[in-house]
Amino acid sequence: MSKKEIKNQADGQSISLEEIFDQKIAQDEKIEPKDWMPEKYRKTHIRQISQHAHSEIVGMLPEGNWITRAPSLRRKVALLAKVQDEAGHGLYLYSACETLGVSRDELYEQLHTGKAKYSSIFNYPTITWADMGAIGWLVDGAAIINQVPLCSTSYGPYARAMIRVCKEESFHQRQGYEIMITLAKGSPEQKEMAQDALNRWWWPSLMMLGPTDAESVHTAQSMKWKLKRKTNDELRQQFIDQTVPQAELIGLTIPDPDLKWNEEKGCYDFGEIDWDEFWQVVKGHGPCNKERLSARVNAWEEGEWVRDAAMAYAEKQEDKKLKKAI
Amino acid sequence: MKNENKIQYIYGIADNALILGQRLSELCGHGPNLETDIALTNMALDLLGQTRSYYQYVAELSGEGKTEDDIAFLRTERQYKNVLLVEQPNKHFGYVITRQFLFDIFHLLLLEKLQNSEDERLAAIAKKGIKEVSYHQRFSSDWIKRLGDGTKESHQKVQEAVDDLWTFTDELFHSTEEDQIALDHKIGVDTIELKEKYYQKVKEILEEATLSIPETKWFQKGGKQGIHSEHMGYLLSDLQYMQRTYPNMKW
């Protein structure tokens, strides 16, 4: 390919596009949509950004499950606004992905046919109100740890989307933790509800930070492209260290008998994660995989006539305008 | 005007916002696409925001340490005074938009009058609401046109919704005893006065949307007296679930 090589006119030496690209990344310069990029970079980004987008919109479902049953008006509007934000974040991320030459409809297609993945945590059911607290506190907490470093990732549109996402998400975790505080300070039933939610969401939240470094296939390359700044295990440790004191503060117990402070390392030791469960859910056998996917597919299919109508109307209006002009 | 009368009058306005807000919030995450999903939720948030302003006022009026949540969640079905229109289910997007449209046109006319209420609180809530509801009306009217004058399928679907929901429009203008008392005290709005304008506006937009106006002369009523459709009980069992199951707790 002639495109691959360009002349560096100053010293007459050839430098490949790939080398220029690598230099840019090394110098923390951003890559923008029309810039040359290796195919693998493009593909990896489509995969990661779309997975991220899918996670946002599938993530609307478990919480959406409780909007109509929220226990107070204040909680209802906060939850509604939060779930709506997730739609917004999905939208920003799909838009970022579209700059890589793939349409949102194609991405939906991948989601609906099960070809694309989304965060497995959303395949767990939300069975009590306290789950709204646990999700906001733990799941959003883990998500923030994952996302903050992405604000300075190498692909411009992704980094910009993440800056907006992180800014907007700052209330999400507080919203959840506040629910937990209220429950933990409440009646014995409420406290029990909070503890039960923590018990069920703790381990899936740890898994959410990804397989252990030894098992993770993408880490090295992702580090280079700044799709990742820290390894999964480092992120997990960070999450645990920040969350344990928050649980203690409100009198809840982390459901891990092996959890204890390691003075020497300056962080918490924790128990074995059940990776069999993780892979089972990833492979589609979690408690709600089917429901989540079918909810997405239904919304899309039932919306088809609506989308078609809007397009048909727009075309008619355009025709009318043209006729008037003639 | 006695507080109890005023409270009942406010229910007649506020419960519409609560119940329609609740209906719209059922859709969050299930819209025909992301943009529309977000837009519908914005309307739900506006309506629930209005609900809270009204109920906080009611809570103050009723004293007894009541809160907005007692009012929202702990009444019996017969005590909710919303019109039948707003409790109708989200059968499909055509129903969602038609219900919204038929209510928005009324809602805006109502608030435009209510902002002149001699009750300052109500006037202020109305004033703020007008901006929100003007946008709702714009949104739902635009969508009525898109669906009506879109494809054959969409035309038929939205026409079906208009035909079905038309029967609930007359109730919007019914005047209850509380309405009359509120009107006498220059606090309330004379809804009958709004009727002509309402149908004129609605018909104008339906015509533009190439939809036909139903000819029915039979209208349903009862919501304003607390006699609701069978849908209402299910809506309330979701809405009230937590407060009923775990009474007297803080959330």
Place this chain on the structure above:
Amino acid sequence: MKNNWPLWEVFVRSKNGLEHRHFGSLHAADAEMALENARDVYTRRNEGVSIWVVESKNITASNPEHNGELFEPANDKVYRHPTFYDLPDEVKHM
């Protein structure tokens, strides 16, 4: 694929006195809907006082492969910048 809503670019003025800035993109069937969607998606937190939308296909962009010829010639035109000119120290502000 005929019925897919096209992509629009959204520009928002955060407050009077500032320029419209590119905020992101979205899908809409027509311009009116693009404006409404932009309002609902990008100004939920009071971010704007004015919105522009333009269908993405109507934007003509420069090609980064031509960045050399387009932008590098401006690099050495130092005389366009005030620091190029020597002034006696006594002249403090100019």
